[in-house]
Amino acid sequence: MANTGQPVLTLHGITHHYGAKLALDDVSFDVAPGRLTALLGLNGAGKTTIFSLVTGLFSAQAGRFEITGRDMRTSPSQALEPLGVVFQQPTLDLDLTVRQNLMYFAGLRGMSRTAASERILSTLMGLGMAERLDERVRALNGGHRRRVEIARALLHEPRILLLDEPTVGLDIPTRRAIVSYVHELTRTRGCAALWATHLIDEIEPGDRLIVIDRGQIKASGEAKAVMASAGAASLAEAFDKLTAQSPELAT
Amino acid sequence: MSATHYRRAFGAILVREVLRFWQQRERFLSALVRPLLWLFIFAAGFRAALGVSIIPPYATYITYDVYMLPGLAAMIQLFNGMQNSLSMVYDREMGSMRVLLTTPLPRWYLLLSRLFAGVCVSLLQVYTFFAIAKLAGVDVPLAGWLLALPALIVTGMMLGALGMLFATTIRQLENFAGVMNFVIFPMFFVSSALYPLWKIREANIWLYWLCQFNPFTHAVELIRFALYRQFNGLAALIVLASLAGFGTVAVAAFDPSRGLAKRGEPAAD
Numbered sequence: 096m097a098n099t100g101q102p103v104l105t106l107h108g109i110t111h112h113y114g115a116k117l118a119l120d121d122v123s124f125d126v127a128p129g130r131l132t133a134l135l136g137l138n139g140a141g142k143t144t145i146f147s148l149v150t151g152l153f154s155a156q157a158g159r160f161e162i163t164g165r166d167m168r169t170s171p172s173q174a175l176e177p178l179g180v181v182f183q184q185p186t187l188d189l190d191l192t193v194r195q196n197l198m199y200f201a202g203l204r205g206m207s208r209t210a211a212s213e214r215i216l217s218t219l220m221g222l223g224m225a226e227r228l229d230e231r232v233r234a235l236n237g238g239h240r241r242r243v244e245i246a247r248a249l250l251h252e253p254r255i256l257l258l259d260e261p262t263v264g265l266d267i268p269t270r271r272a273i274v275s276y277v278h279e280l281t282r283t284r285g286c287a288a289l290w291a292t293h294l295i296d297e298i299e300p301g302d303r304l305i306v307i308d309r310g311q312i313k314a315s316g317e318a319k320a321v322m323a324s325a326g327a328a329s330l331a332e333a334f335d336k337l338t339a340q341s342p343e344l345a346t
Numbered sequence: 347m348s349a350t351h352y353r354r355a356f357g358a359i360l361v362r363e364v365l366r367f368w369q370q371r372e373r374f375l376s377a378l379v380r381p382l383l384w385l386f387i388f389a390a391g392f393r394a395a396l397g398v399s400i401i402p403p404y405a406t407y408i409t410y411d412v413y414m415l416p417g418l419a420a421m422i423q424l425f426n427g428m429q430n431s432l433s434m435v436y437d438r439e440m441g442s443m444r445v446l447l448t449t450p451l452p453r454w455y456l457l458l459s460r461l462f463a464g465v466c467v468s469l470l471q472v473y474t475f476f477a478i479a480k481l482a483g484v485d486v487p488l489a490g491w492l493l494a495l496p497a498l499i500v501t502g503m504m505l506g507a508l509g510m511l512f513a514t515t516i517r518q519l520e521n522f523a524g525v526m527n528f529v530i531f532p533m534f535f536v537s538s539a540l541y542p543l544w545k546i547r548e549a550n551i552w553l554y555w556l557c558q559f560n561p562f563t564h565a566v567e568l569i570r571f572a573l574y575r576q577f578n579g580l581a582a583l584i585v586l587a588s589l590a591g592f593g594t595v596a597v598a599a600f601d602p603s604r605g606l607a608k609r610g611e612p613a614a615d
Binding site for chain 2: 152171173185186188190201203205
């Protein structure tokens, strides 16, 4: 996959309200190919709202965003094409098998049955799930279901992988394995990953980091640089310092 | 997006609906039990008392069970349309609707594909019902089965679009029971499914006009005429217009964010 270095996802001044409540306030950032960008924020910070906007589930009330240069407002189908999404909430059909779930998605993406079968097998092998192909999703544990969701997001070889808190509810070894797998993907395939999380230990020093708090971007840059600019010895300390500056917390 | 992509996406949606239907075989049985009870118990009781005189599309006197058959086929489609919309509300709450809606195809196409896939499942139920009725001696011309197919597709789409319209307005799954009581049963009873319109008119003119304004009446009549190799132009026009109206409003109003929020509070963070 070509790694041009140009941002593959760019948000410009996105503002979003739920009724009177401000969820996102003039949010701008971009996501580069070939690396993981962590969107770090507490619950309610606005991470899922950003994902819902980028995936076209919500319409942007103000601002605009581009996915590989395509504006979601004018070319929604083309903009969605390079995205692979792992939603925070499980979205697999529990009564269907792993294969049936993945074939469904492959069909939605316009893949032929032959190409889909090959991709499903190779992707599941990469995730250590090939032997579970014909099991019903209901029979899988949480970690395995998550792997299937990641496999599904990768089937069409997306240029951008969006992962909304993909490790929520998983045990520590499974979390580590998934974090490591996605980091590896960005390095080997050159795809971009936008990883929303509230777990600081999922972020590596070389990752790009965006700190969001109550709908506002508080800092962005390489994780090491964010730490340095916050004058903190650790990422956790930097996060505490950055999010403590919000007026709501100050009062 | 290429035509092949559109075709494959529809194929995937159809296969998923059929697989889900196969996984829920009790749904198939319950969908059949309801009309069969009406046919073999309700209609059998009235069969002796109520013959239906010669009215179009019938060329001769018919028994009451023969009269009821098209209405019961439409009833299967009505329940299936509501079941399909219930499934859409469930998918929206459970999140799987997001997978569908983040597909790089127009939303109207995805929703209509989902609707049409639901209709295909309802056709399996309707034709199984016809076969059982035929075995039990309720006589409908076999050629009519084939000619009724386009009518059944259009009526199924119209009733499914109505269900989708309800799915757009319902915030949560538990609110769906109200739809069953306040929509399905009035639609079925205030129609020509059980009694011919001329009999209803004799009994109560207001009820007659209510039946006329009910699109379900025209769905029943379209199927009835098609089963006897006749075309009811007025019924077809009203069913198509209702399909266009319900479908347009439902697609325009479909809001995937409804399932993301609980009782007014944004669940999305």
